[in-house]
Amino acid sequence: MAGAGVFGLAAALELRGRGCSVIVVDPGPVPHPLAASNDVSRMVRMDYAGDQLYSDLAAEAIEGWHSWNRRRGCPLYHEDGFLVLSSQPVDDGSVEGQSFGLLTAAGWPLERVDGGDVARRFPFWNSSRYIGGYFNPRGGWAEAGETVSFMAAEAVAAGVEIRCGFRADGVLVESGRAVGLRSGDGGEVRADRVVAAAGVWTPRLAPGLGDVMWPVAQSLLYFRPDAPERFAPPGFPPWAADLSRAGWYGFPVNAEGVVKVANHGPGRRVDADAPREAALADIESCRSFLAQALPELARAPLAGSRACFYCDTWDGNFYIANHPEIEGLTVATGGSGHAFKFAPAIGRVVADVVQGRANPYAARFAWRARGEISGEVTRYGGND
Ligand SMILES: Cc1cc2nc3c(=O)[nH]c(=O)nc-3n(C[C@H](O)[C@H](O)[C@H](O)COP(=O)(O)OP(=O)(O)OC[C@H]3O[C@@H](n4cnc5c(N)ncnc54)[C@H](O)[C@@H]3O)c2cc1C
The missing domain is CATH 3.50.50.60 (FAD/NAD(P)-binding domain)
Structure with a gap:
């Protein structure tokens, strides 16, 4: 091997x-x-639009994460749920709507959210921008x-x-x-x-x-907000915002007081041994996303950044x-x-x-x- x-x-x-x-x-x-x-964290989600195969494999994996947690005693996988937000109405044909349809049909208890729910349950988020989505309690993140x-x-x-x-x-x-x-x-x-x-x-x-x-570089940004413990579930669970249109996703605060934000987008094609620095343009575009989406996090200092390489297939x-x-x-x-x-x-x-x-x-x-x-x-x- x-x-x-x-x-x-x-x-x-x-x-x-x-x-x-x-x-x-x-x-x-x-x-x-x-x-x-x-890394410090990786998302664990069953939400794969209409793709039954990855949803099924993820459901199996989550059973496995629970079994690893039991075996280890102290959790590797944190089932804090997965918040999917959209700045556009979530219709059945959208990526978010397809995930919602497939997973609810399989019996998973997803909860629809609208702008009012966002304001009430997830107050860090700009609820006039994120008007729809859902919360999937079966998901979370793992300590990578x-x-x-x-x-x-x-x-x-x-x-x-x-x-x-x-x-x-x-x-x-x-x-x-x-x-x-x-x-x-x-x-x-x-x-x-x-x-x-x-x-x-x-x-x-x-x-x-x-x-x-081929290798594709993706920037990872680690923020250290004031009173970081507030960026914790249930008010701040793992999230994706306009994932299929803009690619933003992130995690609750970790034990070191760091809140991680990244982008699941096209990235930059690189050599496998290229330097691992985050691109300045990615830091700027993340800051402007945060200013519109999570204003309080936008003001937080950057505690660190780096590039991690996807092994992307065609x-x-x-x-x-x-x-x-x-x-x-x-x-x-x-x-x-x-x-x-x-x-x-x-x-x-x-x-x-x-x-x-x-x-x-x-x-x-x-x-x-x-x-x-x-x-x-x-x-x-x-x-x-
Ligand atoms: C920025 C980023 C964010 C991600 N976010 C998520 C997420 O939220 N959720 C999710 O499910 N997935 C996520 N992924 C994807 C996931 O992390 C990867 O798909 C997965 O970790 C790849 O595992 P791997 O074993 O293929 O490769 P790696 O983890 O890279 O392991 C390869 C190993 O091979 C070794 N190696 C290299 N060269 C040689 C050699 N010549 N001989 C022997 N060994 C060698 C390396 O040292 C390394 O230990 C993310 C990936 C990145 C980069």
């Missing part, structure tokens, strides 16, 4: 649970400072870096070997079959099967991926597939800015693909040639 992000560790845990010997290599430390899986540490510790306790300091330089192939990984300094790890799960670096390991996925769907030309090589990557939430459920998909078992989700994530650039349904502007 190359890569100890959520794809690699989830797969390692599941395969070990099925009795396989598993070695995970990673340059380390784990969580790696540049890994997409490593802590989750990776937890998964790594669980994997080691189960008998997985995590070999830090090993940066795979390529897949060892003999007679058309993957037989291990080699590192730049001449090291080798031999195995019956190889899984390439190195996030934005995966196309350097598995040939044929460079044309179908259609926004992951690649969890056996390599078409190299027998014994599986890829598990292409998170496209929305894979973290699936950490407790995605390992089964990867393990089934590795072991050639049927899996209800695998067809969506199959190896496929590039078609017309589209992107995840809630991602405005595509991902080119």
Whole structure:
């Protein structure tokens, strides 16, 4: 296994649970400072417009998050709900309306909100701008870096070997079959099967991926408001504002008094090893969004900022597939800015693909040639 992000560790845990010997290599430390899986928070939501597959997988994952919380004792996943706000009426055909329709039809108790509800229940928000939306109590956020540490510790306790300091330089192939990984300094790890799960670096390991996925930089902004404890649920739950048109989303205050805001939009196409600074233009556009949407947060000083890289695929769907030309090589990557939430459920998909078992989700994530650039349904502007 190359890569100890959520794809690699989830797969390692599941395969070990099925009795396989598993070695995970990673340059380390784990969580790696540049890994997409490593941050203070990641959104956990079932809300995927009309996309049943991701909604179902997210519902399964949320069960898994609860089970991890019970196992750990102290929560990784905070079910504070997910507030979806819109500055336009939410009709059935809108992304927000489709999510609402699909999830309520499945029995989830979503609550519609209008401008009056926004003013009453969520007073930080400009209720003359956000006139519609809903609150989904089944959702929230996860402590991202802590989750990776937890998964790594669980994997080691189960008998997985995590070999830090090993940066795979390529897949060892003999007679058309993957037989291990080699590192730049001449090291080798031999195995019956190889899984390439190195996030934005995966196309350097598995040939044929460079044309179908690429790194895209997204700025993350961390604000430190006065009396930060007020930016907490239930009045300030995890949120998305005009997600499909403007891409803004954010989180309640964390234990360090920091409120994080980011944008799930087109981003900037970059090299995987490009510097990780947030773009000044992103900071300015976030400030102007906050001035209109969350005026009190707009006045808060910036406590930090950085860029994190999505591994965007041409259609926004992951690649969890056996390599078409190299027998014994599986890829598990292409998170496209929305894979973290699936950490407790995605390992089964990867393990089934590795072991050639049927899996209800695998067809969506199959190896496929590039078609017309589209992107995840809630991602405005595509991902080119
Ligand atoms: C800014 C941002 C916000 C996001 N927000 C959300 C969200 O709110 N909700 C959500 O569900 N998802 C979100 N995502 C997406 C999610 O975080 C990613 O899809 C997911 O974490 C990707 O995991 P991964 O294992 O593919 O990659 P990574 O986490 O990047 O892990 C890859 C690992 O491979 C290792 N590696 C690299 N090169 C090599 C090599 N040569 N050999 C061996 N190992 C190597 C790295 O060190 C790293 O540990 C977000 C992503 C970003 C960047």
